[in-house]
Amino acid sequence: MRDTLYVINPNSSQAVTAGIDSALARLRRPGGVRIECVTLADGPPGVQTQQDVDRAALSVLAFAQQHQDRAAGFVTACFSDPGLQMLRELRGVLSLGISECGALTAMTLGQRLGVIAILQGSIARHWRNWGAMGIAQRVAGEVAIGRGVSELSDHAATLEAMVAAGKRLRDEHGADVLLMGCAGMAAFRAPLEDATGLRVVEPTQAAVAMALGRIQLDW
Template sequence: MKSLIVINPNSSQAVTDGIDASIEPLRSFGIPIRCLTLPEGPPGIESQLQADLTIAPMLDLARSQTDAAGYVIACFGDPGLYALRDQTKLPVIGIQEASVFTALTLGQRFGVIAILQPSIPRHLRAFGAMGVLDRLAGDRALGLGVKELLDRDKTLAAMIETGKKLRDTDGANVLIMGCAGMASYREPLQDATGLPVVEPCQAGVSMALGRIALNLSHSIRGGDDAG
């Protein structure tokens, strides 16, 4: 049986482990899911420069998965999403797009919790390309340094504070965690803000599993591409 391949395009195994844990509830759907780390990636992706440089090795890694039934690119920013769709006819989902389209069924305006401030313009370009800016309440960064991000309590507190600002100042009805591998914060964040919280890897894997089951992809296998 073929597997859904989830690629973490950074080189942190801890992040991949977090992704792997986050999608545990979706294993009951019966399709095997394998989460891979990209050894050539940076420890974390903090800029468009870093994101773009992961594309070439990510495409190679994807190509070598001969048992693939579909792919999820597990970095908020969806690096190489369309390149991978050019490379394969199998379903390919980016966790950023998946989290947005999931959030749009959970609240009228979505708020995004960005890990780092400089990511926000990148997010906005992506939301513009998706055509969903009318639904965006706001995108706010945690305001933590790299060291503080290693402290679970500080990170959760910052997430809750940021989520409440998105809710109260910006009018968000649903929150998106703008990162991969931090699903364990989802429930406490949800409880503290009273808002539904979308964890992108869960959203992406959930979406991809449905596509595999339905044999639904961006490109018709065998069809001549007229679109």
């Protein structure tokens, strides 16, 4: 029985998974598909390098293969979407990525996307993705907050950094919609909208929202 949408956090941080899980509360409905957020115990503490991404990809695949019978769909809940293209080779299962769906959703909320990255070193990887998606023309710019995984737990400072990045994207790069380049930080979405006056996309919510509709369509 394919009744579960698995939202796969490929890092080993239960706190991140918990953040994702609570952000999806409003997408859960009685009688609707189960939304299960999972932590990959063998994942890295945070996905920061390309090696983290590519290692995580195989963990994500392994999880998906083990749960394919129950899966109505999979969402890769890391902004580098590890394993997404592999999951798409699994027949008959929907797979969506948060980076992908975050960007596609932002494209309906504004014209010029400003992406807030966590780490400077991830930005080149993101641009490769915008290029692969053929949407680089829509990306006004990307700015990193420059905080490592451990520093993210200081919420006030993290929000402050995100607001600063958002304002810079708005004022210097001309962004008119913001995309959070990370998972598990949905709590910052509303304050970021308030502080910048721009619509803000939290990519895990965006991806799960898209996935629910696609599951209903069985596409």
